[in-house]
């Protein structure tokens with residue numbers, strides 16, 4: 001920038017606008033500890049000290065609801081995000097603030113609260129687009145997705161990926177059966193099982209800005225080599241798209257392999273990290289296995305604008321709220 005603009009000031013004197021919330025999840029670094037994540041955060045850059053900070057004061061997602069609980073809910077979310085909710089020293093768990101959400105007593109009840117009568121409602125794209133269940137880990141999300149998908153009638157075809165090593169000399173070290181068994185975050189599964197009417201999420205940018213990593217769609221027709229789907233959220237809501245199989249090379253493995261598969265996963269449920277940036281009308285959080293990193297509980301809870309839209313399943317209504325204070329202040 002300095003060279004391009006012929007100006008020796010930082011960024012060549014150009015004004016750069018960054019926006020974000022440090023209460024939210026930090027960059028994901030595989031096999032890292034908290035210090036690695038904080039180190040990768042913008043705040044650890046030497047440039048941070050030259051940034052002028054401006055603060056937004058109104059939670060618009062909450063304010064737009066015109067709900068009597070708005071001010072209190074917004075305050076509770078900030079307390080959660082700032083790590084100001086008392087942690088029990090013996091268990092390391094927090095109790096949620098009063099009237100923060102509606103608790104369910106089981107995972108099954110959580111599904112019923114978020115997706116009531118899904119066997120009838122799944123054809124209503126508006127209804128489907130505004131709800132999701134969130135969990136911290138992919139493993140928990142997968143099991144929720146299978147359970148919810150099983151409530152929809154219809155055939156369940158299996159799309160198996162074609163997996164191979166990128167370096168053919170390594171083929172003997174990584175047999176196809178082993179590659180097939182890998183379930184890598186951010187990569188579609190080897191055995192993709194979807195039904196017509198299922199909700200899926202894109203895992204790659206196929207055709208930005210319409211079809212991007214994170215776009216949610218409803219499956220309309222399943223063909224051998226193409227999945228026809230309707231975009232259910234965002235500026236291109238209602239548009240139909242064709243999704244082909246593409247080669248995908250996961251980046252965070254100690255070796256490289258290529259998976260040819262539709263770049264999608266089921267998305268009735270999704271990970272909290274994947275939900276960052278989305279707004280929902282109805283949100284369920286499955287905390288059977290608690291959050292494990294900074295800001296996850298805050299991100300999950302702040303996807304909705306009012307407590308009556310937030311359903312939580314947590315053993316004994318208690319959970320972990322991980323907040324790295326040096327990421328916030």
Ligand SMILES: Nc1ncnc2c1ncn2[C@@H]1O[C@H](COP(=O)(O)OP(=O)(O)OP(=O)(O)O)[C@@H](O)[C@H]1O
Pocket residue numbers: 021060061064276277278279302
């Ligand atoms: N100034 C505003 N006036 C009216 N509505 C707004 C305004 N700012 C945001 N919104 C609405 O608030 C909701 C959240 O906005 P948006 O998704 O841009 O926030 P965000 O900062 O990306 O949230 P998060 O990071 O928590 O996902 C959206 O429904 C958006 O339309």
